[in-house]
Amino acid sequence: MAGGGAKTIAFGLLVLNLVLYIIVSIIAGWAINYDIDNTLLSVTFPVYIFPMYNPIGNMATGFFLIFSLIAGLVGIATSIAGVGNIQKGNVPNLHSAGTYSVITWGLTLLAMGLACKEINIxxxxxxxxxxxxxxxxxxxxxxxxxxxxxxxxxxxxxxxEYMGGGF
Structure with a gap:
């Protein structure tokens, strides 16, 4: 990238997202582990209806935790790959980083929708x-x-295009 301004911003946001996705994965993994441990100790009626019964949440919590964990792990992988692609800075690598970013954003939006549903309940x-x-x-x-x-x-x-180069 010529000026490098967008590269610096994208690199900083990818590193920030990497840290946040690591935190999300840790919290979601802990919550799933806590739910599994406590559900196995006391099998109650909702377990038969809904296998993702959560003693610390409501009926949307199971889906929210699973999709948060998936979004977190995909976000970690794509942020690491995106940092490498941003470092190279050529057009094909930036397109690849953009594709990773769109996929991660879609999964994060799915988890966000479930978070909003959980807040609503x-x-x-x-x-x-x-x-x-x-x-x-x-x-x-x-x-x-x-x-x-x-x-x-x-x-x-x-x-x-200005330098006369291309693919």
Whole structure:
């Protein structure tokens, strides 16, 4: 990228998202482990109806935790790959980073929708509230990251055209 402004912003957002996705994965993994441990100790009526019974949440918590964990792990992988692609800075690598970013944003939006549903139902633990807030923040920062990567693609493409290069 010619000026490097979009590259710096995208790199910073990818590192921020990497840290946040690691935190989301740790919290979601802990909550799933806690739920499994406590459900096995006391098998109650909701377990027969819904196998993802959560003693610390409501009926949306099971889906929210699973999709938060999936979004977190995919976010970690794509943030690491995106950092490497941003470092190279050419158009094909930036397109690859943009694709990773779109996939991660879609999964994060799915987890955010479930977080909103869980907030709507009510009765959450403080750990779940923290996870909900982090997922909502990540959906916004991932959107900003997508925009920065797209700006970097446009910047790199115009620089390649100006320099007479190409693919």
């Amino acid at each position: 009510g009765i959450q633990d403080s750990i779940l509230r923290t996870l909900e807030v982090l997922v909502i923040i990540l959906s916004a920062t991932q959107l900003l990251c997508m925009g920065a990567i797209n700006a970097g693609v446009n910047e790199a493409a115009s620089h390649d």
